[in-house]
Amino acid sequence: MRARPSTSTWATLALLALAACWGSTFFMIHDLVQRIPTLDFLGVRFAIAGLVLLAIAPGAVRRLPRPALRRSVALGLLYGLAQILQTEGLVRTPATVSGFITGSCVVLTPLLAAALWHASIGRPTWLAAMVAVVGLGILTLSGVSIGGGEALTLAAAVLYALHIVALSAWSTPQTALGSSIVQLLVIGALCLLVTGWNGVVLPDRRADWLALLYMALVVGGLGLLAQTWAQAHLAPTPAAITMSMEPVFAAAFAVLFGGEQATVRLVVGGLLVLGAMLLSELGPRRSIEGEVLHPSG
DSSP, rough: OOOOOOOOHHOHHHOHHHHHHHHTTTHHHHHHTSSOHHHHHHHHHHHHHHHHHHHHOHHHHHHHHHHHHHHHHHHHHHHHHHHHHHHHHHHHHHHHHHHHHHHHHHHHHHHHHHHHOOOOHHHHHHHHHHHHHHHHHHHHHHHHSSSHHHHHHHHHHHHHHHHHHHHHHHTTTEEEEEEHHHHHHHHHHHHHHHHHGOOOOOOSSSSHHHHHHHIIIIIIIIHHHHHHHHTSSHHHEEEEEEEEHHHHHHHHHHHHHHHHOOHHHHHHHHHHHHHHHHHHHHHHHHHHTTOOOOOOO
């Protein structure tokens, strides 16, 4: 009799699907922000996602215990600020460099897990994180200089890593939906609060609305729900390594649909990131399970 996939395997597949969705949006975002201010785009995107999920499942928010509600607000603020910093950094630095620096959260994650939760990080997990960073470097970098854009992106990477670590510690399957809705609403409110005083620019093209709705409902709403649920079952570092597949998918979409060439560098970098993900998933479970912490209170 064939064994059923474990919950952690389903969680990894959910994060892998999320990374693929993220990779598919790069060209959409790059196109949209030529006509819509970035903070307006982010605010409308996440507000739509949060309001639609709230309309579908209002009870999920009402049932959140007060500690889970407070933590969800904190998670939303972390993620929203990271989105703002990353987007502002992307305006000032090449997308490939931004992708690599953001991907560095794969190494920042175990550091923060160890520092904040005193998590035990095994050697296989560290090795997988380092292999992922090398792969990301080969995949994305052709040169890098340190400036304001890079500093903003690095700050975003730290916040993303904090979000991953806190989500693994605080998320439970029972609160995943309610927590996701609160996070989405907080992210949208934060972005609109920063930009809304000057008015909000909305799309004026049907194609732009379709792209925005896809990124709001599929990538934003369902994506954050998938991440919140998956990280109730995965340690932070394997989760970060799996999500570092985003630039690999972005490169694959560029080759398949954007007419780019599959260079040796692209293939080698992508295979290294994929290998890191498999290493973190297939390595000894004891070292990974030691990283999963769910503090009470």
